[in-house]
Amino acid sequence: MSLLLEIDAQKGALIRGEAVERPAPKPVKPANEGAGDVRRKIVPVVKPPAGPSASEWENGAYVSLQNWLEGAPKGAAILLQPADDVRALEGRVGDVPLISVDFHRIGDGRGYTHAFLLRKRLNYAGPLRAIGAVTADQVFALARVGFDSFALRADQNGETALAALGTFSVPYQGAVVAGTAADREAALLDAKVRLLDLALKNIAMSHNRPALASSLSAEDMVIADAIARLNLPIDVFTLDTGRLHSETLDLVEATKQRYGREIEVVKPDAGAVSDYVTRHGADAFYESVELRKLCCNIRKVAPLNTALKGRSAWVTGQRREQAVTRGALPETERDAERDMQKYNPLADWTWTDVLAYANRFDIPLNPLYQRGYVSIGCEPCTKAIRPDEDPRAGRWWWENQDSRECGLHTAANTRAA
Ligand code: SF4
Numbered sequence: 001m002s003l004l005l006e007i008d009a010q011k012g013a014l015i016r017g018e019a020v021e022r023p024a025p026k027p028v029k030p031a032n033e034g035a036g037d038v039r040r041k042i043v044p045v046v047k048p049p050a051g052p053s054a055s056e057w058e059n060g061a062y063v064s065l066q067n068w069l070e071g072a073p074k075g076a077a078i079l080l081q082p083a084d085d086v087r088a089l090e091g092r093v094g095d096v097p098l099i100s101v102d103f104h105r106i107g108d109g110r111g112y113t114h115a116f117l118l119r120k121r122l123n124y125a126g127p128l129r130a131i132g133a134v135t136a137d138q139v140f141a142l143a144r145v146g147f148d149s150f151a152l153r154a155d156q157n158g159e160t161a162l163a164a165l166g167t168f169s170v171p172y173q174g175a176v177v178a179g180t181a182a183d184r185e186a187a188l189l190d191a192k193v194r195l196l197d198l199a200l201k202n203i204a205m206s207h208n209r210p211a212l213a214s215s216l217s218a219e220d221m222v223i224a225d226a227i228a229r230l231n232l233p234i235d236v237f238t239l240d241t242g243r244l245h246s247e248t249l250d251l252v253e254a255t256k257q258r259y260g261r262e263i264e265v266v267k268p269d270a271g272a273v274s275d276y277v278t279r280h281g282a283d284a285f286y287e288s289v290e291l292r293k294l295c296c297n298i299r300k301v302a303p304l305n306t307a308l309k310g311r312s313a314w315v316t317g318q319r320r321e322q323a324v325t326r327g328a329l330p331e332t333e334r335d336a337e338r339d340m341q342k343y344n345p346l347a348d349w350t351w352t353d354v355l356a357y358a359n360r361f362d363i364p365l366n367p368l369y370q371r372g373y374v375s376i377g378c379e380p381c382t383k384a385i386r387p388d389e390d391p392r393a394g395r396w397w398w399e400n401q402d403s404r405e406c407g408l409h410t411a412a413n414t415r416a417a
Contacts, residue, residue: 136152210313
């Protein structure tokens, strides 16, 4: 049996089993050496395994999702892979003795999404195990989304994992402790809010003039609300590109009114905008990726750099779930280009978490969300999307998916810290 860390309702967290022969994955350099495809710059931290990380659990062989759906023997445990669609298990998970989720690389948000869907949408209350590229310092976050056992890698220290888990004061209670789904959701949100509050307090204490760069997205509104609720010395600024929806601009005023706190509105250099429009046309961003990026650079990146001058840290509302380019987003990273710390305290939040927070604290949200917009940027470069599309599909939809970042958060400038 592999080395298992388990949460037990009566006995608390305990370790059993022993270290397995499975070797730790070896770090590899990005294939493009840091240039070219944005996804390659940030995603391949370790080489993913060729197949499942395990074939057996304590009581027998694992079956794949596909095989289980086609009629696996009663009592079979399911091993989910990152690309599996967990929703296929809807209404059928009642007596599954164990579901394990295979993490092929650390930080793969799909494993977290599997757990979230199993616990919150499919109401799976049985044992849920994380296996594969699971590290001791990850068990804290994994427990928060509903995992209650963790198969540690051969190079992982069980005691370290126990200590990491000990910092989790509101364990998920779906598998072993009675409670309504509403109770569990409230406890999960409680835990996330406490962690967010803690992260923001630490940022406020540790940095010179830290600031939230707010796009007025729901995520940024959550962080702005927490900053105001805790009355923290973290500035909030927003970039008025000159091409925003009127609904977004209205939200600036509504937010100031709501919290009685200043939001600095940073505008692009008028001369640079005028030069771009004269030389290329007001909507030249539709013509090529280069002209689009030039526009973003003038209207967003340069003003951001100006707004961040003299600060030692900035905060963003980015989440891993938002796009393939953000799948490995760390909660803390070093912005090497700007020589400052960058924090993404909502990195592991789901969209449901964001809406739950907005609902609990009654925060103002952009009315465009009600019209099918999910990721809201400049008016000519943003459109509403269908429910089954990637959340970032409505941004620069005419471009290849790999190029769809505006330059504010390019991974080339940052590294995990
Ligand atoms: S999102 Fe569109 S309009 Fe806004 S700065 Fe970028 S290219 Fe220009």
